[in-house]
Amino acid sequence: MIIDCHGHYTTSPPAHEAWRRRQVAAGRGMSNPIPRISDDEIRETIINGQLRVQGERGVDMTIFSPRAAGMAHHEADEARNAVWSDLCNTLIHRVCRLFPRNFVGVCQLPQAPGVSPANCIGELERCVTAYGFVGCNLNPDPSGGYWTDPPLTDRWWYPLYEKMVELDVPAMIHVSSSCNPNFHATGAHYLNGDTTAFMQLLASDLFRDFPTLKFIIPHGGGAVPYHWGRYRGLAQDMGRPPLTELLLGNVFFDTCVYHQPGTELLARVIPTTNILFASETLGAVRGIDPETGHAYDDTRRYIDGVPWLTPADRAAIFEGNARRVYGRLSAQLERQLSW
Amino acid sequence: MIIDCHGHYTTSPPAHEAWRRRQVAAGRGMSNPIPRISDDEIRETIINGQLRVQGERGVDMTIFSPRAAGMAHHEADEARNAVWSDLCNTLIHRVCRLFPRNFVGVCQLPQAPGVSPANCIGELERCVTAYGFVGCNLNPDPSGGYWTDPPLTDRWWYPLYEKMVELDVPAMIHVSSSCNPNFHATGAHYLNGDTTAFMQLLASDLFRDFPTLKFIIPHGGGAVPYHWGRYRGLAQDMGRPPLTELLLGNVFFDTCVYHQPGTELLARVIPTTNILFASETLGAVRGIDPETGHAYDDTRRYIDGVPWLTPADRAAIFEGNARRVYGRLSAQLERQLSW
Numbered sequence: 193m194i195i196d197c198h199g200h201y202t203t204s205p206p207a208h209e210a211w212r213r214r215q216v217a218a219g220r221g222m223s224n225p226i227p228r229i230s231d232d233e234i235r236e237t238i239i240n241g242q243l244r245v246q247g248e249r250g251v252d253m254t255i256f257s258p259r260a261a262g263m264a265h266h267e268a269d270e271a272r273n274a275v276w277s278d279l280c281n282t283l284i285h286r287v288c289r290l291f292p293r294n295f296v297g298v299c300q301l302p303q304a305p306g307v308s309p310a311n312c313i314g315e316l317e318r319c320v321t322a323y324g325f326v327g328c329n330l331n332p333d334p335s336g337g338y339w340t341d342p343p344l345t346d347r348w349w350y351p352l353y354e355k356m357v358e359l360d361v362p363a364m365i366h367v368s369s370s371c372n373p374n375f376h377a378t379g380a381h382y383l384n385g386d387t388t389a390f391m392q393l394l395a396s397d398l399f400r401d402f403p404t405l406k407f408i409i410p411h412g413g414g415a416v417p418y419h420w421g422r423y424r425g426l427a428q429d430m431g432r433p434p435l436t437e438l439l440l441g442n443v444f445f446d447t448c449v450y451h452q453p454g455t456e457l458l459a460r461v462i463p464t465t466n467i468l469f470a471s472e473t474l475g476a477v478r479g480i481d482p483e484t485g486h487a488y489d490d491t492r493r494y495i496d497g498v499p500w501l502t503p504a505d506r507a508a509i510f511e512g513n514a515r516r517v518y519g520r521l522s523a524q525l526e527r528q529l530s531w
Numbered sequence: 532m533i534i535d536c537h538g539h540y541t542t543s544p545p546a547h548e549a550w551r552r553r554q555v556a557a558g559r560g561m562s563n564p565i566p567r568i569s570d571d572e573i574r575e576t577i578i579n580g581q582l583r584v585q586g587e588r589g590v591d592m593t594i595f596s597p598r599a600a601g602m603a604h605h606e607a608d609e610a611r612n613a614v615w616s617d618l619c620n621t622l623i624h625r626v627c628r629l630f631p632r633n634f635v636g637v638c639q640l641p642q643a644p645g646v647s648p649a650n651c652i653g654e655l656e657r658c659v660t661a662y663g664f665v666g667c668n669l670n671p672d673p674s675g676g677y678w679t680d681p682p683l684t685d686r687w688w689y690p691l692y693e694k695m696v697e698l699d700v701p702a703m704i705h706v707s708s709s710c711n712p713n714f715h716a717t718g719a720h721y722l723n724g725d726t727t728a729f730m731q732l733l734a735s736d737l738f739r740d741f742p743t744l745k746f747i748i749p750h751g752g753g754a755v756p757y758h759w760g761r762y763r764g765l766a767q768d769m770g771r772p773p774l775t776e777l778l779l780g781n782v783f784f785d786t787c788v789y790h791q792p793g794t795e796l797l798a799r800v801i802p803t804t805n806i807l808f809a810s811e812t813l814g815a816v817r818g819i820d821p822e823t824g825h826a827y828d829d830t831r832r833y834i835d836g837v838p839w840l841t842p843a844d845r846a847a848i849f850e851g852n853a854r855r856v857y858g859r860l861s862a863q864l865e866r867q868l869s870w
Binding site for chain 1: 671672676677678679680681682711712713714715717718719722723726727729730731733734750751753754756757758759760761762763764765767768788789790791792793795796799800815816817818820827828
């Protein structure tokens with residue numbers, strides 16, 4: 193089985209995103225009726241979008257969450273972000289209900305800049321227990337590019353981590369869009385978020401406090417594997433344990449790296465146990481690479497093309513690691529067979 | 532000849548940094564006498580520091596600038612940063628005078644958050660014409676981690692670029708320390724700055740306005756080479772020309788990547804013409820890698836260890852590219868022979 197651990201509903205029906213635009217424009221106090229979206233509309237966007245790509249690339253199942261750039265926690269306050277998260281997560285749940293063999297849900301959280309992440313506990317619990325979601329996306333910078341909230345290793349975040357551990361769900365650390373003109377979202381802010389989070393984890397004792405807490409760092413870990421020597425050296429200079437011991441029991445990298453040399457680097461420096469297959473389709477890059485004749489984001493080809501991976505390595509990257517990191521995934525897949 | 536294009540005076544005499552700390556603590560209006568530092572003190576820090584490392588690693592010459600984290604443009608206002616830049620650059624000039632075969636200068640700029648970079652023109656001109664410096668370090672985020680100034684591609688920066696072009700000096704795009712608790716300086720802010728700047732350049736027509744402007748992106752280009760497919764794909768989706776055409780006539784990467792696999796990735800995806808040897812010694816990482824028994828930042832070994840590089844490739848990376856990108860370097864090296 194091939195599991196893509198990183199897909200967003202980037203093709204959601206237009207009425208969904210239009211509602212959010214109206215909500216943001218209206219400011220506080222809007223009580224707009226929620227958008228009516230039919231099952232057929234959802235079916236159409238999925239069949240012509242993510243499901244088609246899954247079929248073309250031989251991917252069996254995607255761990256699926258709301259559009260990352262659409263979270264935009266900086267665009268509204270806590271109350272409105274809560275309504276928006278609810279809508280987004282419910283839409284993901286409907287996708288999973290309609291295509292239970294192909295999608296398992298991961299939720300957006302109702303974060304807001306300066307607001308305690310404890311406010312996310314209710315929505316996380318609802319999505320896991322009522323919808324059968326297996327994880328959440330955690331935005332390390334709800335300000336959208338000004339980084340005004342505390343680092344992920346601050347006690348500020350602990351109430352949420354306690355609930356994640358209790359529910360046995362990991363978080364993908366994933367920023368949203370950027371309102372800072374310095375940061376292109378998918379070309380800078382996303383990768384910077386990944387790099388920043390990793391270094392925060394390296395410098396902290398978070399996993400001593402939460403030995404079973406698990407994070408997936410997307411986009412191949414930002415700059416981290418490319419600078420693995422730098423990170424090993426920094427940890428050493430800081431008197432920290434070796435990285436394998438310090439955080440590789442808790443931190444995992446996806447394979448959203450859109451060329452063969454980058455994927456080979458990832459597979460060369462990061463232990464196979466810490467790599468989860470992902471493509472982020474349909475996502476940041478949608479074109480065909482003229483050098484290969486294939487889609488840039490057809491990351492399965494790059495994994496297949498790493499010559500030294502054994503069948504056991506591939507099984508771990510494509511399936512086994514996802515089942516281990518998303519502790520509820522296997523049971524949820526079973527459950528969805530009866531949907 | 533082996534030229535290291537990225538070295539900072541991280542070992543400067545204690546009186547130098549102590550003066551800055553007093554200046555920052557005193558606030559506006561301090562007219563402290565400048566610190567007295569003898570030639571012998573400078574000799575000692577260099578002989579036991581950078582010169583020793585050059586000798587051990589067979590590096591002939593370092594393009595040398597003030598400590599990057601020490602610039603700290605966010606710690607004071609324009610006037611005090613101007614005095615500080617003057618002191619830092621004069622100290623570099625004294626190093627070059629004392630060791631004219633081993634060091635050529637690059638200057639710090641008296642930037643300050645929210646202040647037009649036009650304020651840097653005088654100091655740049657002074658350092659180039661009076662001191663024989665061959666480039667400058669340009670901080671894309673004088674706020675120290677809050678990114679409140681315009682992107683590097685904004686006209687805000689154009690007066691400085693006009694002077695750089697006129698003087699034929701490139702800039703290394705290099706952030707300074709971070710006052711944002713989210714960003715560890717050398718483990719996140721530095722790499723994020725590199726990644727951010729590259730994406731700004733990719734999305735702009737800056738080099739149509741300044742066809743001869745040249746930037747070096749340090750630390751191996753941040754996350755960029757690892758995500759080269761992503762950047763090629765983003766440019767393509769945005770209807771931009773191929774990256775080679777769009778910016779590789781103007782943008783260069785150094786080799787401050789502290790392990791063999793990362794250096795091989797860099798050499799595999801970035802054209803040899805765009806790679807400049809550098810180590811940033813004595814810099815961010817100072818330990819011995821237990822996997823190799825050599826210093827993490829002994830980057831010459833990694834370049835020497837890339838099996839497919841030809842002698843011509845190595846000559847370009849170690850010397851030729853630096854002489855081309857730093858247009859005044861060859862003449863300055865000649866000039867310093869008579870110092």
